Amino acid sequence: MRFTLHGAHLVDATMDVERGDLVVDGRQIQSVEQSAGPEDGAQVVDATDSIILPGFIEVHTHGGGGFNLHTTDVEEIRSYQRWIPVTGVTSFLVAVVGTPGALPEQQLNTAVEAIEQARKNPQEPGAEPMGIHLEGPYISLEKRGAHPPVWLRKPDEEETEFIMDLTRGHLQLITIAPELPGAHDMIRTLVEAGVTVSIGHTDTDYDQAREAIKLGITHATHCFNAMRQLKHREPGPLAAIVQADQVLGEIIGDGIHVHPAMMDILVRLLGPQRTIVVTDALAGAGIPDATFEFAGQQARVICGAARLSDGTLTGSVLTMDQAMRNMLDITHVTLSEVSGMLSYNPARSAHVAERKGLLKAGYDADLVIYNKSLELQATICNGQIGYATDEWRQRLNKQ
Structure with missing residues (x-):
């Protein structure tokens, strides 16, 4: 056309x-x-x-429209591809999470198959799956959020190589808690392989975070959430993230995961050129009053937020079109700057900035x-x- x-x-x-x-x-x-x-x-x-x-690029989402991305059903990912453009999204990373006591091999295989099918059939309608975001299982027990403890694993050199082989070059982003034993070796290996490594779901302190960032970390998963907080005598990882010019930081743009005032402060600290707006959405996104499942736990949408039965926030039900309006309402940025945060900056982390994210x-x-x-x-x-x-x-x- x-x-x-x-x-x-x-x-x-x-x-x-x-x-x-x-x-x-x-x-x-x-x-x-x-x-x-x-x-x-x-x-x-x-x-x-x-x-x-430019079309919006989702680098951190777990699903929406009733569809999960952490799935063993290729058709479920394809259904998500067809649904997500209703929110302005034109490309995304397939988020894979943990499984009890083992690597999520089936999820990874399914994601690879969906990505390769999409590349073989570029004329099919829908958003493009650009690669994989592996959020866990190498994350902190203390800052795991809604990820069950049985999903978590310690970094291992042989396991890193296995994951790289399994994902066949499609792993674009991985979230790691750098304080875990073996994490530094894993970070080095992944960075050398061209994978974007993100600091997140971490109980690391400021000094540990600075040391880890020197290894090649260039991304931070949902800043403020699932990490030590920014305090005047214990600055935590967020201070290290802000001080590292090469690190781009995510923010969940719903005004719930992060207070609106702190959303504005984070954008002022990082600058629009280093801020990435994400939804961290779950299958219930885009469905009013949804009840759905995450990690075998029932979640409900309550006052615009996805919560487990104990009240724990578990991802969001935000969509990117609403996130754009939220950022304009809550923060001090221009429409051009918001476009960078929803399109060009995520394209940089997902290694597609040479063809996506700009007009x-x-x-x-x-x-x-x-x-x-x-x-x-x-x-x-x-x-x-x-x-x-x-x-x-x-x-x-x-x-």
């Missing part, structure tokens, strides 16, 4: 053009330029009432189209309609 989105407000992490034209040719953006009026005979979509941003010629045609009231109108995944309102589907299907 080739078409021109004409006269739109174009915004990404590097630009804010009040009126421009964006040309899509097949699966790529062909050109982005100041609007000069449509050419005679061109296939043009009127977008003068719209804001266009740029040669980049994947992953787009979200909003109206002036910041209501999602359409999601374009690799040049195809992933989601659209009736009005926008009609506009796009005329081409």
Whole structure:
């Protein structure tokens, strides 16, 4: 499909053009330029009432729409791929968690199969699974959050090599508590293999965190959550994260996991160029009043938050389209800066920034189209309609 989105407000992490034209040719953006009026005979979509941003990239989500990503069913991941564009997401990492007393081999095999199927069939509608995020099992018992103790494991050199072989180059991100015995060797091996290593679910102190970051850590999992807190005499890992310019930090943008004031403070500390907005969403995301299961434990949506029966927060039910609005409402950032936090910065951690996260010629045609009231109108995944309102589907299907 080739078409021109004409006269739109174009915004990404590097630009804010009040009126421009964006040309899509097949699966790529062909050109982005100041609007000069449509050419005679061109296939043009009127977008003068719209804001266009790069598609959102989810590097930390466990599911949504009733679907889990930590699954042994490839079709469940494929169903998630088809559902998630309704929230503005055009690509994501498949999150894999632990299993009782063993490595999550079946989950990893399923994730690999889903990713490789998607690459063999790029014309299928839906968001692109870019790789795997392994959140655990190498995390702290004290800061495990909703992860059951039976999932947890100690880092092991042979096990690291096994995971690398099992994931066949698709492991893009892994969360590790660096204070665990053997963690430093694991971090070195993974960094050398090109995997983004994230500090998270950790009881490490400030000095331990600084030492671990020197090994090549460039990412921090849901800052503030599941880690020692930032205190004036015990700064904890967050101070080390903020001081390390190479580390990008996640924030769950629901205003529940982190108080709105602290959300704004974190963005001020890291800067928009180092902040990654995530949902950490579970299967209940996008389903009002959902009841669902995580780690064999029943979870319920209560006042917009996913909680276990004992009240423990367990992921979220946030969606990325709402996260964008939350960041604009709660923090001091511009729309361009928010675009960086939801698209370009996660693309950097997921090793796809050379083709995703910006409105740029040669980049994947992953787009979200909003109206002036910041209501999602359409999601374009690799040049195809992933989601659209009736009005926008009609506009796009005329081409």
